[in-house]
Amino acid sequence: MCGRFALTASPEEVRALLQYLDQPNFPPRYNIAPTQPIAIVRQDHGKRRFALVRWGLVPGWVKDPASFTLLINARSETAAEKPSFRTAMRHRRCLIPASGFYEWKRPDGGPKQPYWIRPKDGGLVAFAGLWEEWADPDGGEIETGAILTIEANRTVGEIHNRMPVVIAPEDFDDWLDVTNVTAKEAAKIVKPAPEDLFEAIPVSTRVNSARDDDPGLQEPVDVAAVETQAPRPAPKKAQKPAKKGGGQLDLF
DNA sequence: CCAGACGTTGTT
DNA sequence: GTCTGG
DNA sequence: CCAGACGTTGTT
DNA sequence: GTCTGG
Numbered sequence: 269m270c271g272r273f274a275l276t277a278s279p280e281e282v283r284a285l286l287q288y289l290d291q292p293n294f295p296p297r298y299n300i301a302p303t304q305p306i307a308i309v310r311q312d313h314g315k316r317r318f319a320l321v322r323w324g325l326v327p328g329w330v331k332d333p334a335s336f337t338l339l340i341n342a343r344s345e346t347a348a349e350k351p352s353f354r355t356a357m358r359h360r361r362c363l364i365p366a367s368g369f370y371e372w373k374r375p376d377g378g379p380k381q382p383y384w385i386r387p388k389d390g391g392l393v394a395f396a397g398l399w400e401e402w403a404d405p406d407g408g409e410i411e412t413g414a415i416l417t418i419e420a421n422r423t424v425g426e427i428h429n430r431m432p433v434v435i436a437p438e439d440f441d442d443w444l445d446v447t448n449v450t451a452k453e454a455a456k457i458v459k460p461a462p463e464d465l466f467e468a469i470p471v472s473t474r475v476n477s478a479r480d481d482d483p484g485l486q487e488p489v490d491v492a493a494v495e496t497q498a499p500r501p502a503p504k505k506a507q508k509p510a511k512k513g514g515g516q517l518d519l520f
Numbered sequence: 521c522c523a524g525a526c527g528t529t530g531t532t
Numbered sequence: 533g534t535c536t537g538g
Numbered sequence: 539c540c541a542g543a544c545g546t547t548g549t550t
Numbered sequence: 551g552t553c554t555g556g
Contacts, residue, residue: 270539271528271529271539271540272539272540273539299538301537301538301539301540302537302538302539302540303536303537303538304538325527327526327551328551329526329551329552330526334536336526336527337526337527337528338527338528338536339527339528340527340528340529340539341527341528341529341539342527342528343527343528350526350527351525351526351551351552351553352526352527353527355551370539371539372539372540374530374531380540382539382540414527414528417528417529429529429530430528430529473540475539475540476539476540476541477538477540477541478537478538478539478540478541479538479541521556522555522556523554523555523556524553524554524555524556525552525553525554525555526551526552526553526554529539533544534543534544535542535543535544536541536542536543536544537540537541537542537543538539538540538541538542
């Protein structure tokens with residue numbers, strides 16, 4: 269799935285791909301984490317516009333966002349029917365520019381290994397996204413968003429079973445056209461990414477910390493040693509203390 | 521009728 | 533274990 | 539997604 | 551808001 273990504277392309281490169289009216293400036297970001305602002309592109313009055321929203325979609329009907337699960341992803345297979353997503357699937361689709369994303373591989377018994385997954389040609393892509401507007405009782409408004417996911421293709425499947433939905437440039441217009449294109453029609457645009465689009469590069473576990481944000485996070489590390497190692501012995505299951513007998517506190 | 525859920529991932 | 537913060 | 543907290547009173 | 555469960 270996609271719980272961390274990057275947007276390191278220049279504002280000019282992003283605008284060249286997505287063709288919005290605005291000319292925003294923004295810094296490269298190597299480690300975008302949930303709850304942080306993400307760049308989205310949506311169609312407004314027939315024009316493409318750039319915006320920043322909080323990553324973690326909050327449906328409009330939520331009363332207390334604090335006690336609502338953070339929806340950073342939406343399964344593309346079911347989003348059109350889910351109460352949390354279906355209105356957005358019809359009326360609030362967007363594109364989310366990305367230079368790539370991170371996935372963590374979890375070998376049996378081994379340590380989690382992060383991978384930086386980016387287009388082989390070094391360009392950027394547009395993820396399929398949904399956005400929402402949430403009105404707080406004090407009259408404030410918060411815009412939020414989520415990334416659609418799909419079963420991983422063969423390449424990414426080596427690392428993880430889900431991946432973000434990538435929208436091809438020829439489909440940008442239809443994906444964004446919420447006036448004329450229904451959720452059902454939009455769903456047809458969602459496809460697995462071509463096998464040769466991405467490459468996966470093992471990177472430092474520094475990326476684990478959302479506070480780290482620098483180019484070094486995308487530098488290859490040598491993970492061969494780790495991968496060829498025999499899996500560690502499975503951690504011993506701690507003996508379950510017999511809770512039932514006696515009920516005495518066993519302090520010594 | 522009202523109350524309560526509404527989600528994804530991964531892991532077991 | 534579970535929740536919050538980034 | 540992962541990391542880090544998870545608590546109170548009073549004092550500086 | 552809308553659907554499901556009781």
